[in-house]
Amino acid sequence: MLKSVLFFLLLASPFSHAADTIIAECRLLNEMKVLLMTFPGKQCSFLDDGTVISLGSSELRRFGSNGEVMWAVNLISMESTFFLSHDSKSVLIMSVMNGKLPYDPRVYYLRVYDLDGFMVSENNSFDLFGSEKSVRITDFGQTIEGDYFINVFHDSMYILNKNLTKIVKSFKFPGTDNHLVKDVKVTEKGSYVYLHLPKRKLNQDLASVSVEEFLPGKIKAEKIYPPGSGASFYFPHGGSLTLSKNAYVINHPLSGTYVVSRKTGLVENFFVESHVTDTFRPPRSVSLQNLETFFSRWTF
Amino acid sequence: MTKHFLSLFLLSLLSCSTAVTPKPSREKWKVFEITLTEGEALVLIHQKKNFLTLTFEQFFDPYYQTFKWSNACIEGNKIGEVREEEKVILWHSILYTGPDFRTGFCPEYIGSVQSSFVMLYCRQSKKLIQVNCSLEDCGNISWELQC
Numbered sequence: 001m002l003k004s005v006l007f008f009l010l011l012a013s014p015f016s017h018a019a020d021t022i023i024a025e026c027r028l029l030n031e032m033k034v035l036l037m038t039f040p041g042k043q044c045s046f047l048d049d050g051t052v053i054s055l056g057s058s059e060l061r062r063f064g065s066n067g068e069v070m071w072a073v074n075l076i077s078m079e080s081t082f083f084l085s086h087d088s089k090s091v092l093i094m095s096v097m098n099g100k101l102p103y104d105p106r107v108y109y110l111r112v113y114d115l116d117g118f119m120v121s122e123n124n125s126f127d128l129f130g131s132e133k134s135v136r137i138t139d140f141g142q143t144i145e146g147d148y149f150i151n152v153f154h155d156s157m158y159i160l161n162k163n164l165t166k167i168v169k170s171f172k173f174p175g176t177d178n179h180l181v182k183d184v185k186v187t188e189k190g191s192y193v194y195l196h197l198p199k200r201k202l203n204q205d206l207a208s209v210s211v212e213e214f215l216p217g218k219i220k221a222e223k224i225y226p227p228g229s230g231a232s233f234y235f236p237h238g239g240s241l242t243l244s245k246n247a248y249v250i251n252h253p254l255s256g257t258y259v260v261s262r263k264t265g266l267v268e269n270f271f272v273e274s275h276v277t278d279t280f281r282p283p284r285s286v287s288l289q290n291l292e293t294f295f296s297r298w299t300f
Numbered sequence: 301m302t303k304h305f306l307s308l309f310l311l312s313l314l315s316c317s318t319a320v321t322p323k324p325s326r327e328k329w330k331v332f333e334i335t336l337t338e339g340e341a342l343v344l345i346h347q348k349k350n351f352l353t354l355t356f357e358q359f360f361d362p363y364y365q366t367f368k369w370s371n372a373c374i375e376g377n378k379i380g381e382v383r384e385e386e387k388v389i390l391w392h393s394i395l396y397t398g399p400d401f402r403t404g405f406c407p408e409y410i411g412s413v414q415s416s417f418v419m420l421y422c423r424q425s426k427k428l429i430q431v432n433c434s435l436e437d438c439g440n441i442s443w444e445l446q447c
Contacts, residue, residue: 027404035404036402037402038355039355040351253364284361300348
């Protein structure tokens, strides 16, 4: 009987999506920047089977296509973020716990869950680097070969084995000595795309930022935005970068969202999502995804 | 084709239904009706309630040093309790909705309206009726609904 309800609700669905949908944290907007739906949580990933991975204040949940909670993982109120693996079959969660005293090193917990909510592997920064070394991990992701990587601020990229127990190798992106690198993404061909923020000078209010791509084995990284050899563009504090099939999406709460074509390296769209739908709080990150398959299965 | 089917379905619902009075103009409200067992209806109602409760879960964002939702949004989205009575199960909420009565909206969003969102299960007829209507058009319709 429930199936007939779902079938009816599916028929009644007001959505039809051919173009990429804008994902602003857990809000979905169409190409006209009109709010379509809001999902629970502060970070969401939408899967082709019509389910949603959602990070709330203290829990990571998976919602089924009928809006039901399939499973939930308690994150004990730690500040967390998650990333999906390339094949969208695992969820990589990074949580940080501050020390008891202000100068105590933070400890980062790295965990990998399968889509049924079972933990596959885990480790933490104390076990990887020792409790004396203060590290700030900004990114936790998966390489094209299936290993994991972490990016440590002002330090290096570290490749970890599949159990997360061992650092297999480390490297720096070319030209980033003592610079900040964040939002490291892996492309389909195995290259790394990231935001490169050169160190700010004392009298400089704005950080100059560039989006760069590095293919392992090459000597140099390639600047992909802004194009050519001109100056970098400026952001007060760096913004965030996401990678979609056809575009790089660079977002900053104050500056707005730039959609840069992966083909041409040029800005093909710019918008300030917060001015369109929500004057209260701009999104932390914005991405683009074709959600046609998701919407065809989401029946809630 | 789908829209046509939907229009016909709604038209037949509205012409046969004895559930709602008074009847506002059709464009301003939305009705779903389905036959379910009591257990299935309860699952559906609680699923909807839980999803909305989690959607408007308030928390502090250390990145922005603000709360996730504005006070106006939290106060404007009043998620009611499920009431189980002798003849009916009733869940009534007042929510900000967008076009087509989609939920998850706030007063800050352009074009959002405050709406009544009612799910009524009639134990005798085994029908679950969902009615969405803007407060401006219908007022508090939960008291007008009967099996």
